[in-house]
Amino acid sequence: MRRMLRKGPGLLAGLDRKLLKAVSNLPGGNHDVLFRRLSAAANHGKLWFAVAGGLALIPGKPRRAALHGLIAQGVASAVTNVVFKTLLPRARPLPEHLPVFRFVNPQPTSSSMPSGHSASAAAFAVGVGLVQPAIGAALAPLAAGVAYSRVHTGAHWPTDVLFGSAIGAGAAMITRKWWPVRPPFPETTRAAAQAAQLPGGEGLHIAVNTLGGSYAPETVKALQDVFPLAHIHEIDEDGDVAAEIRAAVEVPGVKALGVWGGDGTVGTAAAVAVEHSLPLLVLPGGTLNHFARDAGTSTLEDAVEAASAGSAARADVGHVLVERGLAGNPEKLERIMLNTASIGLYPNLVRRREQLRPALGKPLAGVAAMFRTFAAGTPTTMIVNGVRHKLWILYIGRGRYYPRDHAPLVRPVMDDGVLDLRMITADESFARLRLLWSVLTGTVATSRITHLSESTTVTVDAAESPMALAVDGEALPGVRRVEFSVLPGALTYYCPPPDGHPLGLP
Secondary structure: OHHHHHOOOOHHHHHHHHHHHHHHOOOOOHHHHHHHHHHHHOHHHHHHHHHHHHHHOOOOHHHHHHHHHHHHHHHHHHHHHHHHHHHOOOOOOOHHHOOOOOOOOOOOOOOOOOOHHHHHHHHHHHHHHHHOHHHHHHHHHHHHHHHHHHHHOOOOOHHHHHHHHHHHHHHHHHHHHOOOOOOOOOOOEOEEEOOOOOHHHOOEEEEEEOOOOOOOOOHHHHHHHHOOOOEEEEEOOOOOHHHHHHHHOOOOOOOEEEEEOOHHHHHHHHHHHHHHOOOEEEOOOOOOOHHHHHHOOOOHHHHHHHHHHOOEEEEEEEEEEEEEOOOOOOEEEEEEEOOEEEEEOHHHHHHHHHHHHHHHOHHHHHHHHHHHHHHHOOOEEEEEOOEEEEEEEEEEEEOOOEOOOOOOOEOOEOOOOOEEEEEEEOOOOOHHHHHHHHHHHOOHHHOOOEEEEEEOEEEEEEOOOOEEEEEOOEEEEEEEEEEEEEEEEEEEEEOOOHHHOOOOOO
16 A cells, blocks of 8 residues: 555545546535535544443443444544554645535645544444444445545545545454344343241341431331331440341241341341341342342332242352451351352452442443552462462352453352352453453453452462451451352242242241
């Protein structure tokens, strides 16, 4: 290409002049204004940003199509302006090549080869079309119009536009695996269990942590309205949550334990319920309501329906054995894990993601949180199941979570008998660059730095300094060793009946 350009009035230059002369011979009219405005609208990608903004208002594939189109456009623009315009300097058409009413002044001063407008237009349209073919087809005439407008207004030679369009299409194809569409989650299945019917909350003891989750002064009244026969106990800021929940279930006549609070409070209540073989009713009192969401009691109405009908199921729980403190005389602690545990930067990632989510939405908040967390964070060295690793994140879920990437959200099956182990490692060369690139392109799940596996036991040892462990949102500093295992079907929990038919028995 460069050699052809240096020939001057050679084959390429002759073809360009012939095509441009044909354009200059076209009669003037309203189309001149149309192409001038279309060309201006696409300056700096403004047209495509506007289209992407419109598509982003539609959840699902249109939104993902817009994201892929913008990513492809960004790649095409960078390659065109940074690489090819430097390698292939070329003068733009002169005013004498087109009628004065058609030639737009001032023209850009950068190299004419290739056309950046054409590259961006093709990249966006093809990128969108790879996700949503119908929308891509609808955008194709607009993209072609932008590309042609650059010749019509004298900004580029025809072959500049063809080369730029090829770059744009290529960028879309290269990025087609970035930000892949997540496969659908499996259907929710539950193993039926026996639990007492609790009409009006009779026999139900509800522990309310006044410092946990979304507690407000109106919380107790709202619970009393829907469970008038239940015993409701508020745990104040000076109370021992575990001790007060344990004392409550030892009262005669208790048939079930209810809990309102954050993940730590719910985990404590689950441990007491398992210990006393009581069914657990998780009420939607947590900030994120992890277990309530998975159990199907994310609203008070759902919880009341489940408790009244005696509809229940079984769930596995995790058993966590922790050693911390002095190496020669460690303190040993036991915990029940209801949802997840993590070591490393995962708690910071989740906190930042939830802070940004209201303003940016879930996908962009996740990307921004990942960048902010890993740009400044440092990996932790630990030994996982006997293998030494440098890790950004070690995540352990009680049960198989979906999607199968760095941002687990949903647990459709509560009794699958496994621990979901996810590691994002820093063992590879250029670890931080690899991580940030995979975050940018949405390929963390398929990157070499991500390791997904399942097991019934996991052992983690601190290789150097003690670790900070979080179990169901509860922080445990100074950890030297931790062992995770599964207690199959140990917890009975209330859940709404499917199609009005209770899972449990009275």
